[in-house]
Amino acid sequence: MSIKKSILKPDEMAALLKLKFGGKNINSHHKNSNIKKDYNLAYCYDTLDKVSRSFAAVIRQLPEEISDVVCLFYLILRGLDSVEDDMDLSYEDKILLLREFYTKNFERGWKLENVGDKAEYRELLANYDKVIEAFLALDVKYQNIITDICQKMGSGMADFVESKITTLEDYNLYCHYVAGLVGIGLSELFAASEIESKELESKDKLANSMGLFLQKTNIVRDYKEDMDENRIFWPEEVWTLYSPTFEGFSLNPNKSESLSCLNHMVNDALSHATDCLDYLKILTNERAFRFCAIPQVMAIATLAEVYNNQKVFTENVKIRKGLAAKLILSAGSIQEVVKIYKEMASAIAKKIPHGFPNSEETLELVEKINAYCELALAETYKSPEIA
Numbered sequence: 001m002s003i004k005k006s007i008l009k010p011d012e013m014a015a016l017l018k019l020k021f022g023g024k025n026i027n028s029h030h031k032n033s034n035i036k037k038d039y040n041l042a043y044c045y046d047t048l049d050k051v052s053r054s055f056a057a058v059i060r061q062l063p064e065e066i067s068d069v070v071c072l073f074y075l076i077l078r079g080l081d082s083v084e085d086d087m088d089l090s091y092e093d094k095i096l097l098l099r100e101f102y103t104k105n106f107e108r109g110w111k112l113e114n115v116g117d118k119a120e121y122r123e124l125l126a127n128y129d130k131v132i133e134a135f136l137a138l139d140v141k142y143q144n145i146i147t148d149i150c151q152k153m154g155s156g157m158a159d160f161v162e163s164k165i166t167t168l169e170d171y172n173l174y175c176h177y178v179a180g181l182v183g184i185g186l187s188e189l190f191a192a193s194e195i196e197s198k199e200l201e202s203k204d205k206l207a208n209s210m211g212l213f214l215q216k217t218n219i220v221r222d223y224k225e226d227m228d229e230n231r232i233f234w235p236e237e238v239w240t241l242y243s244p245t246f247e248g249f250s251l252n253p254n255k256s257e258s259l260s261c262l263n264h265m266v267n268d269a270l271s272h273a274t275d276c277l278d279y280l281k282i283l284t285n286e287r288a289f290r291f292c293a294i295p296q297v298m299a300i301a302t303l304a305e306v307y308n309n310q311k312v313f314t315e316n317v318k319i320r321k322g323l324a325a326k327l328i329l330s331a332g333s334i335q336e337v338v339k340i341y342k343e344m345a346s347a348i349a350k351k352i353p354h355g356f357p358n359s360e361e362t363l364e365l366v367e368k369i370n371a372y373c374e375l376a377l378a379e380t381y382k383s384p385e386i387a
């Protein structure tokens with residue numbers, strides 16, 4: 001199967017993030033000190049801007065030491081993902097490369113020509129020796145975490161090269177490899193850098209949910225784009241309940257079966273929402289919080305937009321620019337994020353169709369999110385008085 005989906009690619013947010021973080025006041029120290037300090041690290045930040053302007057903005061606003069580490073973590077996983085996404089590699093070569101990729105980070109001078117499905121990715125792999133130098137300059141504690149995640153992700157991707165996503169279990173496992181592990185690795189990096197507490201390291205289930213929530217939202221939203229490129233990420237066990245073919249949904253976008261399947265997929269993604277809030281609650285560093293919270297609020301807003309929306313089957317559905325701007329600007333505290341989740345849960349509740357097979361489950365899910373949010377708001381408003 002062809003796998004080309006990644007939480008590492010949220011491109012449409014770029015301009016808005018620049019609006020928020022691109023100002024001279026935030027982390028201008030990166031540009032100045034990095035170029036003097038290290039040519040390879042400067043190359044890495046430069047490449048980060050090219051491969052993902054959105055992530056570049058949120059990564060640059062992190063405190064300096066962890067910003068460098070996350071930049072490398074991002075580029076290494078981007079390199080790995082570029083191997084996974086290259087459809088010209090033979091299965092044999094790809095599987096071997098995915099499994100061994102983590103060892104390349106220690107091979108000075110290693111680089112890879114003509115691999116990657118976009119010019120920026122090919123350039124990243126062709127200059128991978130510079131990434132390796134910058135990686136080897138990191139503290140060993142960070143190298144170990146990045147290596148562990150890179151090994152697990154590469155081996156998981158390799159397992160899926162020749163198989164498809166049949167069951168919900170496959171779906172959860174694949175999303176764990178490509179996205180859940182990113183959440184787990186970031187938690188470990190934040191804890192190791194001491195910008196966040198050690199408690200974060202023991203929250204793998206929540207960190208995994210953070211990644212799954214983003215990945216599943218992208219998978220649901222990108223039905224049309226993926227179908228046009230012959231990629232199917234929706235688990236077969238789910239979509240075959242509603243249509244004999246995956247293309248069938250795009251041919252009958254307003255049929256109740258099509259919308260039921262879509263809502264089934266949204267329900268599955270929504271099941272991770274409260275885990276994400278539990279995770280965000282633990283964070284104490286405001287910059288780490290924004291880094292984690294911005295993609296999450298964009299995801300819940302996207303789910304509210306795509307729920308029961310037949311356009312998903314025929315076009316690329318996006319949230320309004322104005323709404324995206326509002327979300328990015330307000331995702332600075334747990335209270336604000338909880339308010340956004342509550343607002344989006346109620347937007348979904350208003351769209352629940354009568355008499356559809358998954359409507360009852362959607363109602364239960366949004367009520368659960370709503371109850372969680374009300375409790376969280378009551379707690380956070382009370383806490384100053386207790387103190």
Ligand code: MG
Pocket residue numbers: 003004005006081082084085
């Ligand atoms: Mg991929």
